[in-house]
Structures are given as C-alpha cells and as structure tokens.
Amino acid sequence: MDELSIVGQVVGGSFGDVVIRQKAGTDLEIGDLMVSEENGSFLILQVFALEYGSQIQDKMQQMMSGVNLEQGVVDANFYEPDFVNYVLARIKPLARVFRENGDVKIPKSLPSFFNKLRLIGKDDLSFLQKENDQIFVGHIRSGSKVIKEAEVWLPAEDVFSHHVLIPATTGRGKSNLVKTILWHVLDTNKVGALVLDAHDEYFGRTGVGLKDHPRAKDNMVYYTPSNPPVGANRLTINLQTIRPEHFEGIVDFSDPQFQAIRMAHRQHRENWIQELMRVNVTPMEMGADTRRQGDFAAGTMMVVQRKLRLILSLEVDEEQVIVSRHEVFDSTTRGITTVDDIVRDIEQGKVVVLDTSRLGDEAELLVGNIIASKLLQKYKDAKATGELERKPVATIVIEEAPRVIGEDVLTSRNDNIYSTIAKEGRKFKVGLTAITQLSSVIPKTILANMNTKIILGNEMKQEREAIIASASQDLSEDDKNIASLDKGEAIITSIFVPFAMPIKIPLFEDIVKNRATEVNTGKTKVF
Amino acid sequence: MLFAHLSDIHLGFQKNESLQKIEQQVFEKAMDECISRNVNFILIPGDLFHVNIPEMRVQKYAFAKFRQVHDAGIPIYVVYGSHDFSPVSNSVIDLLSEVGYITKVTKATSNENDTISLDFLIDEKTGAKIAGLSGLKVGKDREWYEKLDRDSLEAESGFKIFLFHGGISDMKTESGMDGDHMPLSLLPKGFSYYAGGHMHKFNHQSFDGYPNVVYPGTPFAGYHADLEDNANGQKRGFVLVEFEDTVKSVDFVEIPNVSYEIIQVDANNRKAESINQELIEKTKDIDPAQKVVIIKVKGELTSGKTADVDISGIRDELNSRNAMMINVSKNGLTSKEYSITEAKGANKEEIETNVFSENIGQLRFEYPELLNDDGIKLAKKLLRELGQPVLVNEKKNEYIPRIRDNALALLGLDKDDS
Numbered sequence: 023m024d025e026l027s028i029v030g031q032v033v034g035g036s037f038g039d040v041v042i043r044q045k046a047g048t049d050l051e052i053g054d055l056m057v058s059e060e061n062g063s064f065l066i067l068q069v070f071a072l073e074y075g076s077q078i079q080d081k082m083q084q085m086m087s088g089v090n091l092e093q094g095v096v097d098a099n100f101y102e103p104d105f106v107n108y109v110l111a112r113i114k115p116l117a118r119v120f121r122e123n124g125d126v127k128i129p130k131s132l133p134s135f136f137n138k139l140r141l142i143g144k145d146d147l148s149f150l151q152k153e154n155d156q157i158f159v160g161h162i163r164s165g166s167k168v169i170k171e172a173e174v175w176l177p178a179e180d181v182f183s184h185h186v187l188i189p190a191t192t193g194r195g196k197s198n199l200v201k202t203i204l205w206h207v208l209d210t211n212k213v214g215a216l217v218l219d220a221h222d223e224y225f226g227r228t229g230v231g232l233k234d235h236p237r238a239k240d241n242m243v244y245y246t247p248s249n250p251p252v253g254a255n256r257l258t259i260n261l262q263t264i265r266p267e268h269f270e271g272i273v274d275f276s277d278p279q280f281q282a283i284r285m286a287h288r289q290h291r292e293n294w295i296q297e298l299m300r301v302n303v304t305p306m307e308m309g310a311d312t313r314r315q316g317d318f319a320a321g322t323m324m325v326v327q328r329k330l331r332l333i334l335s336l337e338v339d340e341e342q343v344i345v346s347r348h349e350v351f352d353s354t355t356r357g358i359t360t361v362d363d364i365v366r367d368i369e370q371g372k373v374v375v376l377d378t379s380r381l382g383d384e385a386e387l388l389v390g391n392i393i394a395s396k397l398l399q400k401y402k403d404a405k406a407t408g409e410l411e412r413k414p415v416a417t418i419v420i421e422e423a424p425r426v427i428g429e430d431v432l433t434s435r436n437d438n439i440y441s442t443i444a445k446e447g448r449k450f451k452v453g454l455t456a457i458t459q460l461s462s463v464i465p466k467t468i469l470a471n472m473n474t475k476i477i478l479g480n481e482m483k484q485e486r487e488a489i490i491a492s493a494s495q496d497l498s499e500d501d502k503n504i505a506s507l508d509k510g511e512a513i514i515t516s517i518f519v520p521f522a523m524p525i526k527i528p529l530f531e532d533i534v535k536n537r538a539t540e541v542n543t544g545k546t547k548v549f
Numbered sequence: 550m551l552f553a554h555l556s557d558i559h560l561g562f563q564k565n566e567s568l569q570k571i572e573q574q575v576f577e578k579a580m581d582e583c584i585s586r587n588v589n590f591i592l593i594p595g596d597l598f599h600v601n602i603p604e605m606r607v608q609k610y611a612f613a614k615f616r617q618v619h620d621a622g623i624p625i626y627v628v629y630g631s632h633d634f635s636p637v638s639n640s641v642i643d644l645l646s647e648v649g650y651i652t653k654v655t656k657a658t659s660n661e662n663d664t665i666s667l668d669f670l671i672d673e674k675t676g677a678k679i680a681g682l683s684g685l686k687v688g689k690d691r692e693w694y695e696k697l698d699r700d701s702l703e704a705e706s707g708f709k710i711f712l713f714h715g716g717i718s719d720m721k722t723e724s725g726m727d728g729d730h731m732p733l734s735l736l737p738k739g740f741s742y743y744a745g746g747h748m749h750k751f752n753h754q755s756f757d758g759y760p761n762v763v764y765p766g767t768p769f770a771g772y773h774a775d776l777e778d779n780a781n782g783q784k785r786g787f788v789l790v791e792f793e794d795t796v797k798s799v800d801f802v803e804i805p806n807v808s809y810e811i812i813q814v815d816a817n818n819r820k821a822e823s824i825n826q827e828l829i830e831k832t833k834d835i836d837p838a839q840k841v842v843i844i845k846v847k848g849e850l851t852s853g854k855t856a857d858v859d860i861s862g863i864r865d866e867l868n869s870r871n872a873m874m875i876n877v878s879k880n881g882l883t884s885k886e887y888s889i890t891e892a893k894g895a896n897k898e899e900i901e902t903n904v905f906s907e908n909i910g911q912l913r914f915e916y917p918e919l920l921n922d923d924g925i926k927l928a929k930k931l932l933r934e935l936g937q938p939v940l941v942n943e944k945k946n947e948y949i950p951r952i953r954d955n956a957l958a959l960l961g962l963d964k965d966d967s
Contacts, residue, residue, distance in 0.1 A: 254734050356719065356754070358723060359722075408890070545659035545663065546659050549629065549685075
C-alpha cells in the first residue's frame with residue numbers, strides 16, 4: 023500500500039466498532055469509506071464517529087489550555103503534537119470483497135490488528151457493475167467526497183416490486199431523487215409507473231423535466247386536469263368508473279354510510295353516484311328519526327350526499343341532472359376510458375405522470391385509488407392466467423405516504439389499496455414507491471415490507487430511529503450519519519445491495535444536460 | 550352559410566351484394582342531401598373509400614355522384630384516411646382530385662429544422678380557411694402533429710377549419726375503444742371547427758381552446774362491429790354546420806340505412822345444446838325479411854367445443870325467411886374445456902411441445918392418432934407445415950393448394966374427403 027494514501031491504523035475496538043487512529047494531516051469525515059487490505063480480500067469500512075485521543079491526561083491538557091488563555095504572553099505547545107494528540111475514528115465493517123471473483127459478502131471478522139487503512143478508490147468498487155434493466159440512483163460517496171466512477175445501479179424489477187421508501191424532510195433532494203429514478207425508468211419498458219405528482223414537478227411543464235428524456239414521447243404519458251401542453255392528456259375521470267371500495271381508507275365514512283353507498287351501487291351499478299345524489303332528503307325527515315330513506319336514516323343519507331358533493335364537486339342543474347363541476351371528475355361521457363388507458367400504459371411499461379397539484383387531498387388519493395385498484399386486479403388476473411411473467415413490474419409513486427399508509431389512517435378506517443399493495447403487491451409485481459417526511463407513523467409491518475430505503479437527510483430523531491429500526495442493513499450506528507446528510511446525499515439500505523451504500527444523487531438538470539441529444543433525422547415526409 | 554361534414558364512408562367495404570347496394574344508396578343519399586340543402590362545401594376527413602384502389606363498381610358510382618356534386622358547384626375538401634391513404638399518391642382519392650371533383654386539403658411543407666408547416670386552403674365562396682392532415686395506420690401520423698408548426702396555424706385569423714383523421718383520447722366514450730388515439734392537445738388550438746374522421750360514432754364536444762370537435766361517424770358501416778351498433782340503435786348520417794364568423798349550429802342529419810334484428814345469447818356457464826336451443830327460440834320470434842340479422846354469442850361454455858354452437862341450421866332457416874344478411878359473431882365465445890394453458894420451455898421447439906402436451910389431455914376424439922404422444926407429434930408436424938413461407942416467385946394460388954395438400958397428407962386425408 024502506498025504510504026501516502028494511508029489515513030489510519032487499527033488500534034482497538036470490537037466487531038462493529040473498530041477504533042483507528044487517524045494519520046496526522048488527513049481529515050476523516052463521518053461517512054468516509056476506507057479499505058483494509060486482508061489476505062485475498064479487502065474490507066470496506068465506514069467511519070461513524072470521530073473523537074479526540076491524546077497521550078496526555080485530561081487534567082494536564084486543561085492546565086495547558088489555562089496557561090494559554092489566562093497568561094496571554096506565554097504560548098505553550100505540545101512537544102511533537104502529531105504523536106501526542108490525534109483523532110480516533112470509530113469505524114464499522116460494511117463488506118468484504120474477495121479479489122479472486124469479486125464476490126461481496128457481509129463481513130464476519132475484524133480487520134487485522136494494526137492494519138493500515140486507506141480511503142476507498144474507484145478500483146475497489148469495480149463490483150458495482152451495471153447489469154441489464156437496472157436503474158441509476160447516484161454515485162458512491164465517501165463522506166462528502168463523490169467517487170464519480172462508482173455508479174450505483176439497482177435491479178429495477180426486484181427493487182420496485184419489493185417497494186421503495188424515500189424518507190426525507192423538505193429540501194433534502196426528494197424531488198431530484200425521484201426525477202433521477204424515473205428518468206432511468208424511462209430508458210426501457212421494464213418498469214411501469216403511476217406517479218401521483220402532487221406538485222406537478224416531474225413532467226417539467228416550465229423547466230427541465232421527464233419530458234426532456236429522449237424516449238419520453240414513447241414511454242411517458244402525462245395527464246393534467248386543464249390546459250394540457252402539446253401531446254399531453256387531459257385528466258378526466260368519469261364518475262361511472264368510481265366504485266364504493268375506492269373510497270375505502272380515503273374518505274372517513276361510517277359503517278352505515280358505507281352501507282348506504284354499497285346499497286346504491288348494488289341497485290344502480292355505474293350510475294350509483296348520480297342516483298344516490300338524487301335521493302330527496304328533506305329537513306323535516308331529518309328531524310323525524312323514524313323516517314328513513316330506503317333502509318337508511320335520513321341523516322346518514324345527508325352526510326353521504328354532502329361528502330360526495332364536496333369531494334366530487336357535484337351540483338344539480340335546472341333539469342335535476344347531477345353534474346360534476348370538478349376539474350377532474352366528469353358526470354357526462356368524458357373520461358370513461360381514462361382509467362383503462364392509464365392501466366394499459368403502465369402494463370406496457372410506461373411512466374404515467376398524473377398532475378394532481380390542483381386536487382384536494384381526498385380527490386388525489388381517490389384518483390390514485392381507482393387506478394391502483396384496477397392495476398392490481400389486472401396483475402392478479404395475469405398471475406392467474408400465467409401471464410404475469412411477461413408484464414413489467416409496476417410501481418405507484420406516492421408523496422406524503424402516511425396519508426394512506428399511516429398508522430392512524432389504517433386503524434381508524436379500512437385498509438385501502440395502497441396498504442394492500444404494500445402488504446401483498448410483491449406477489450403480483452406491483453409495488454409502492456412511498457415518499458414521506460414521517461416514517462415513524464407508518465406501521466412497522468408495512469415499513470418492514472419496504473425492502474429498499476433511500477434515506478435522505480433528516481433532522482428529526484424520532485424519524486431517524488424509525489428508519490434505522492426498519493433498515494435492511496444494520497444502521498444502529500448511523501444516526502449521526504443520517505442527521506448530517508447534506509442535500510442530495512443519501513444512504514441506500516436494501517436487500518438488493520451488499521451493504522448500506524452512501525451515495526450522492528446527481529443534479530437532475532445535469533443528467534438532462536449530459537444526455538446526448540438525438541440526432542436530427544432531417545425532413546419528415548408528409549403525405 | 551352551411552357546410553356538410555361526412556367521414557368514414559368506407560365505400561367498397563361491404564362484401565354482401567345487398568349491403569353493397571345499401572352502402573351505395575346511403576352515400577348517394579348523403580350527397581343528394583348536401584345538394585338539396587345547398588351546402589357551400591363538403592368536408593370528408595378520411596376513409597372515403599375502404600381501400601386506396603377499390604373495385605371498379607365502386608369507383609363508377611362514386612365518380613358519377615361526385616361529378617353531380619361538382620356540377621352543383623359544391624367543393625369537397627378531403628384528407629386521406631388510414632384506409633384510403635397512399636404514400637405515392639396512388640389512391641382513387643388522387644384520381645378524383647386530379648379530375649377536380651374533390652380537393653386534397655393537406656398543403657404541408659417539411660422544414661429544415663424538422664418541423665412541418667401547413668398552409669391554409671381558402672374556400673372561395675365563404676372565405677373559410679381550411680387546413681388538415683391525413684391519417685395513417687397505427688397512429689404513425691402522430692409524429693406529424695408533434696412536429697407541427699402550430700404557432701403559424703394558431704395565429705391565423707378568420708373562420709378556420711381543421712381536418713384530421715384519427716382517434717382523440719379525450720373523446721373516447723366507451724371502454725374497449727382500444728387502438729391508437731392521440732391526445733387532443735396535439736391538434737393546433739383556436740380553430741372554429743375540428744372536422745374529425747376515424748371514430749365511427751357521432752360525437753360532438755367542445756374543450757378549452759378547441760370548440761366544436763366533431764366526428765360525424767360512419768354513415769353506414771366501415772367495420773363489422775358498426776352493423777352490430779346499428780342493430781343496437783346507433784343513428785347514422787352526417788353533420789350539417791351553419792356558420793358565419795363562428796359556428797352557429799351543429800346538427801346531425803340521420804340517414805336511415807336498413808332494418809336490423811339482433812339476437813344475443815350469453816353463453817357463460819352453459820352447454821352448447823342449451824345455447825342452440827335458445828338461438829332457435831329467439832329466431833322464431835323475429836321477422837328477418839329484408840333485414841340484417843346479427844347473431845352474437847358471447848361467454849365461456851362449461852364444456853364442449855365452441856364449434857358445437859351450431860349456427861348453420863339457424864342461418865338456413867333465416868335465409869329461407871328472406872333475411873338480407875346474417876352476421877354471426879362468435880369471437881367472444883370460449884370454452885372452459887378447450888381453453889389453452891400456456892407452458893414454458895427453453896426454446897421455441899420446447900415451448901411448442903410443452904403447450905401441446907399440456908393441452909392435449911382436454912381433447913376427446915375417437916381417433917387415437919390425434920391423442921397422446923401421437924397427437925402431439927402430429928400437431929407439431931402440422932404446425933411446421935402450416936408455418937411454411939411462400940417460396941420465391943410462388944403465387945398465392947400456388948401457395949395455398951401446396952400448403953393445404955401437404956397438411957391434408959399429414960392428416961392422411963384427401964382434399965375431396967368431406
């Protein structure tokens with residue numbers, strides 16, 4: 023090993039908490055990756071804590087400081103300070119890489135005592151080879167240093183079907199990460215995605231976005247409620263495509279209210295919303311508790327009508343026809359096929375971005391619910407007929423995930439499609455990509471099912487603890503590491519990576535800029 | 550001022566002689582209506598003919614009628630549809646255009662920067678400005694719209710009409726309307742009227758920036774499914790549009806075509822015998838004379854073959870009662886007993902063997918050579934034989950008998966065996 027590259031030496035500790043002395047003149051950081059050369063293999067280790075070490079007793083150091091501070095004329099120094107005072111780094115082994123075949127294993131032994139360590143280099147990470155159908159998430163990061171040559175690619179089908187969690191607080195680069203992931207999903211038709219874009223930030227209506235991908239015209243479909251840009255679709259969903267179960271876990275209906283809804287659906291099939299809204303409930307009937315509408319109390323009907331009216335913007339026109347003034351929901355003939363079209367696109371491995379920025383919370387989740395239900399059903403059917411293997415894996419990207427898979431939602435209301443997918447979607451190649459600031463409110467059973475977590479910076483201790491507790495690798499010593507993650511820095515913990523990988527996600531704008539523009543094929547013939 | 554908008558006439562589609570007459574009559578009636586209502590011009594955005602060069606019979610009556618319209622001083626503006634389009638101007642549309650009976654609207658220029666500019670054609674009498682693009686099969690025309698210089702089109706003032714031939718996804722009204730549809734946002738904004746073709750049912754909608762997007766639908770039938778829709782009450786005809794500076798009214802003019810009867814049978818969880826019985830019962834109740842009779846059997850039989858649902862006797866019976874035409878649809882009919890199970894394999898050969906092995910057990914034949922391993926071997930031989938390509942310079946009338954005779958030989962049959 024080149025003496026100049028040495029940054030420290032193993033001096034003590036135990037498995038998972040090895041102590042090294044930092045070489046004078048080097049500047050180790052939390053998160054730095056280093057290498058310990060072993061016989062036939064090398065260990066990759068990571069710094070998780072830094073502290074001072076000294077050969078001089080604490081009291082003596084404090085006295086010397088007193089001399090310096092209080093008797094300003096005298097400047098007391100240590101004799102050979104580099105030998106006497108130093109930094110101790112606490113490091114943990116992440117992986118053992120075998121030189122012969124490039125195998126990466128979980129380490130089960132300590133680095134050799136007194137072994138000299140160096141910082142990791144690109145050649146040490148040659149096992150990170152991109153294979154077919156993988157998605158790029160970023161470059162390996164050692165502390166704050168980015169190793170540009172070491173790209174991290176994840177196996178798309180496995181990762182998306184086993185769910186992805188992206189926990190982060192605002193301003194830590196969530197959108198940039200999601201755009202980066204989707205950008206690489208657009209490269210092939212191996213992954214279909216439904217993206218509920220609550221901030222209309224992925225398509226790139228005003229700046230760069232997924233629309234700038236060379237294959238966007240073929241592989242991406244964008245729906246927006248009004249004034250769609252050229253080539254985009256209008257997001258219109260016909261009321262006839264809504265079924266009672268789509269409200270489950272989304273809207274707070276009581277049991278009798280749900281029964282009233284189900285009864286209306288049984289009686290009037292696809293026209294159930296219009297018919298239910300037509301039921302005349304007078305205030306007088308409200309007062310007389312014994313008077314009932316069908317089998318339901320007038321009060322129940324009124325509440326159901328009011329909730330539907332608010333969520334779906336329903337009004338009654340002068341001819342007593344129920345119409346929806348909602349930007350998205352339509353009571354006439356429009357949008358009958360939107361859900362089918364979207365599901366078909368996802369089944370073809372396309373990325374479908376829905377601009378839900380102008381929808382209320384419940385309306386957004388309802389739209390997602392309608393589509394996700396149909397998608398899951400289609401994939402279940404495909405499994406039954408043996409066709410699932412030919413389908414691309416499908417993922418549903420949802421922001422503020424606790425709205426649908428939060429503990430309070432799932433205990434106070436019935437399961438919804440998102441929690442169903444989180445629990446059983448994997449069997450049918452349908453997964454969630456859940457983005458959240460609050461991982462701690464997602465039930466452990468669901469968090470444990472999310473087998474890939476791309477952890478961005480988070481200053482909330484409670485959230486970090488929830489993430490660490492459910493990580494696929496042992497992150498028990500990484501609390502400070504996570505807290506100190508800067509914008510665009512992340513840690514990937516997944517059953518599909520050999521160790522928890524520190525990464526730096528590139529700027530999406532740079533990815534777009536670096537992508538070679540397609541060669542202009544010249545004039546187009548028009549007949 | 551008034552113009553007519555027709556589309557998807559599909560002249561030459563019908564194979565049945567009686568329906569060919571109806572097809573002709575409907576077309577002629579529509580043109581006569583245009584003349585008698587004194588329209589200023591007629592728009593036909595595509596699929597005027599079912600193929601680019603239809604048979605002479607069709608061309609004869611089409612030319613005669615178009616000459617009549619021309620003589621009445623009514624211009625006809627068209628774009629190619631996905632059926633009558635020709636990349637080398639080798640369509641009967643071009644012939645009609647050459648003699649001056651119709652005018653092709655598309656005046657496109659491909660620019661160096663890979664954009665497409667469209668020029669307006671101005672109708673002399675009304676001053677209406679008309680632009681349009683043809684429709685290609687499987688949505689290949691989408692590229693044109695993506696490259697369209699829409700700024701110049703949108704900046705043009707006056708009464709503007711855009712002709713296009715293609716499905717608009719925003720206007721789909723039924724599930725199951727698969728195929729290539731494009732979003733409305735690909736059309737240039739701000740035209741007074743969007744004359745659409747390709748969707749076969751009348752549909753008139755307005756959107757922000759897109760007032761009056763209209764499909765008149767086919768006036769009779771361009772697909773077999775259209776006849777079924779007709780039997781279910783779909784109105785057919787064309788659209789009359791009154792306009793000045795803007796569109797004043799859009800009215801659908803119905804043209805009756807023929808009478809229909811439809812017999813629909815749900816085959817789900819039933820056996821062929823009971824379906825045959827129901828068909829007989831339902832047939833008794835109708836008067837098929839001079840009518841198109843649609844028989845539709847759909848669902849999954851519990852046992853037996855789909856071929857056990859026997860329409861031939863019913864067909865004979867209806868014919869004897871002067872039915873004009875009997876259209877049978879069994880596409881949606883399957884059988885539990887004969888559903889094909891998929892099988893895996895390392896290569897094509899292995900997959901074929903495994904699929905046959907997996908499914909041959911379902912068959913009940915008296916001939917042992919059609920069952921078990923012998924049956925699998927025979928099936929594979931037959932599949933290979935039927936997959937033989939056409940030889941170089943081999944004509945169709947040589948290829949078909951060669952393949953048929955070889956296949957029959959494999960089965961140990963003679964082509965004269967009935």
